[in-house]
Amino acid sequence: MSEMRNYISNNKKLTQFVVLLVIFFSLCFLISPSDSNILWRFPPLIAGLPLLINDCVSYLMYEFMPIEIYDSEIEEYEERPLIKEVTRALSSTVLFCIQVIREILLGGVKTIVTFTSWDFVNENKWAYWPALPWTVVCSAAILLGYSLRGFGLATLAGLASMYISIFGQWEPAMETLSLVLIAAPASFVLGLFFGVLAYRNKSVESALAPLLNIAQTMPHFSYLVPAMVFFGVGDHAGAIATIIFATPPMIRLTILGLKKVSPEVTEAALMSGCNEFQLMFRVLIPTARRDILIGVNQVIMQCLAMAVIASFIGAKGLGFNLLLALNGLRVGQAIELGICIVLIAVVLDKLSLAWANKQVDYFADLNFMQRNKYKIFLFFLLFFWSIIAYIGTFLFEEGFNYFYLIPHNKGITTETFWQGGVDWIVDTFFFQLKAFNEFLIISVLLPMKHAYLSMPVIATFVLIMGIGYIIGGLKSAFIVGFFLIFIAFTEWWDRALITAYMATFGVIVSALIGITVGSICAQTNITSKSIILICDTFQTFPSFIYLIPVIMLFGVTDTSVLIAVIVYATIPATRYTVEGLRSVPDTLHDAGSMSGVNRLQRWLKIELPLAFPHMMLGVNQTVVFALFMVIIGAMIGTEDLGQYILKSLSDKHGIGNGLTLGFCVAFIGLAVDHLIRTWAEERKKALGL
Amino acid sequence: MAEKITKKTIDQPVIKCESVYKIFGNNAKRVFRSAGGVIDQDVFQKAGCIVGVNNATFELFEGELLVVMGLSGSGKSTLLRCISRLTETTAGKIYVEGRDLVAMNNKELIELRRNKMGMVFQSFALLPHKTVIENIAFPLQIKGNSTNESINRAMEMVDLVGLGGRENYFPRQLSGGQQQRVGIARSLAVEPDIWFLDEPFSALDPLIRKEMQDEFLRLQGVLGKTILFVTHDFDEALRLADRIAIMKDGIIEQIDTPANIVLNPATEYVRKFTQDVPREKVLKIEAIMDCNAKSLKIGKLTISKDALIETVAEAVLSQAELVRVTNEKGDTVGVIDRLRIINVLFGDKKSSG
């Protein structure tokens, strides 16, 4: 009986969908493409929004709430706008922090200048902070790895830092590291703080929820524009953009983790006599640490991704060099730089995990030497390598001391090797690559793009809102409708369609690959563990690293961007497929086997339907990843929204455009996110998961 | 110290509840007030409220072990939570050692929990990121004791519950029984006077449960704490209880000694609840002995009047003659024959009372 009803109701949705498609296509054919036709393209009603934002921002920055400030240079009080003062103070604080770390690693005078003056430094030549010899930093990394985890981590840290140094990327790498070492802890602390606040206070949580949603679907570039306007150009602006970008996932995961703590654990803590502070910091946060650590991992990943992109607004380091290399199509160098970034990401991630999981031994009865053996050893190493570095000054000619600091591009380089490899591939497979490229562009991408662009706006609305209605009723229809109408009323509807087409293409291919690979790998324990490990590793790579290899194969074309999108967006699809399939209860497998199904049937009839909702959440992630990558693709030249965001970076009044465009991208993501999530939840409920 | 406590015992109960109500729901207080003391489940349900505890009044004295029983959802855990103030009561008064619990401020409450109360949870509620020893030392560290001191004390507790050698394991590396031992050790680490146990053994399999009950009785024999113990298992209740409280829909239907609960159920519900309980597990010899038959021929076997029938049944059944029943001083207070035992074991249940 209930099956019968189910069948009918399923069919009802199907009928609705068919009707919807019919309406959609007839609209497409009926409405003629002309700019005056309101059904073809909506008028840009909120085209003034960017200007409005610009005005607001400049009011805030230059006029809002003037305060009296004592200026020590002209020895007078001066009126300055509040916000500007605040951002200036913030900027200089952040900049100072970065500089301290940077100068510890690389040497310099600015820190000393901060406490004295330029005159002092110029008069006293000795007042120059020397860099730590790279050998010391390497040893410290090895020692840290060893003390936290043991031999394996020590090896990883050692190899990574030696690679960076020997390949002559020491300086930019340390510049990036100094930015990340400020941004990551700041994001962590901020994320934890807001997460805790939201956990304890419902209204904070509901206020944060939409912000978090938007923040997580805003493309990287959109963060750069406001950061630039409020904080100027330079490392500090880069760091602040990075912090703002990396904090939302931390907040989200903190809330998630805290909510998962079982109430009995809280009660046990209360019965132990915890006060609120102890409850939070000694019980809830440590108990939720699994999720919080995923947050840390995300923070580090996002920080590195952003620290590189922040080179657009003047952050120094690997990203800047990478940008130059990519622009100059020096693929070999780009690969080397990319590897450095990945290494830093992986090592930082592993170190932070090991640190969080470190166990204390209460029973070891240690004396002072034993307790501090690592510190003492480090001290000894500092001494030792400093002497070696000193000796090095006599050893090497040309003014380079390889025991002290291997200068940029003076190390070993594999650039020619990579370049040779790339040239070889391109030479050997020139025709195949070209043919593939042309085929893809001419037979697939262009028609698809054309199809997207020839949709009348009203037809798009009917289709998307109709799907919303079928999935989640009127409410969903209106929610996605709102997201779309915002985009439709800006001047960038066509650009948004191009973004959407690239993302759609990427998502479809990634989802297909991801689900196939995931399904195959989920068949045995070992393969599923290894594929998850692979996904973890790949997820640590900052997003645009993926652009490097494809550029070398396909040059600066849409194909490159799309392939990068596909590679990047396949990760979540694969991971969620494996997780979904693995979480199908064993009893169901057994039940299936008892009724005599073969492997394929079991997969098709039992596992796939049950795992499907979870897999769809993976597809959801895929959409967000794909959108991000499409936008980042603007770096190598596409004609979608991303390109405009990038342009607004170089525009003095770019903030309005930048933010509005960012919202457009975010809203595409949010609309899809809403549809998939609603559908998956409904399915989960129906399946009793 | 010991004298002081004994003195206290005489004039005041350790825990005293006076018409305690707990209503769940957003506007519980208002609904409760407008109800004017008439608690009707359905009316409350319509107003969006759920009755957790309904007019609980009882006293618990030093060293006493009260077992709280009842079906799932009858409010046992809620009652425990009220007395430990993990939830705020809707109405009523609770006194712990004469102090008004409801009126306590946060600081006093924390002091009370740190020094007087211990609680064991059904699902263990161990901190997953801490080892056995750290879990047990946790309440001590929270109290502000030095790490060294806490760890040493925790080590004693580890030995007390028989987990020596596993102190550096994480909870996930332990079996359920072992985890619950950690829970027990943790709740005992601060030497609480009042001990709450909410279905501590129900997640364990029968063999381990039996073992843990023995362990618990051994500990209680040593420590002699005032205990509130929640369980679903009548056998468990009978093994442990000084008194049993039976709850239904938040109401304490009856609170009495095991024998009285079984023999003189106060309500129909309690009668039904206890009707399948084997009498020999509850009744003492005293309840069925013959006090007037002193002149008859009595055999050599002597049993105490306080012995449970279950424990001496076999011995009595193997005797052809009457068996002497003595009180604690060794005076003969009655006799008992096989027939009476057989009546209890196999006879009609109603007539055995």
Ligand SMILES: Nc1ncnc2c1ncn2[C@@H]1O[C@H](COP(=O)(O)OP(=O)(O)OP(=O)(O)O)[C@@H](O)[C@H]1O
């Ligand atoms: N936080 C809460 N919010 C709303 N209702 C609650 C809450 N906690 C308990 N209740 C309700 O109060 C009633 C008593 O619950 P309680 O947990 O005390 O039952 P219990 O006797 O301990 O049951 P069990 O044997 O299953 O543990 C139940 O009807 C339950 O639904």
Ligand SMILES: [Mg+2]
């Ligand atoms: Mg309960």
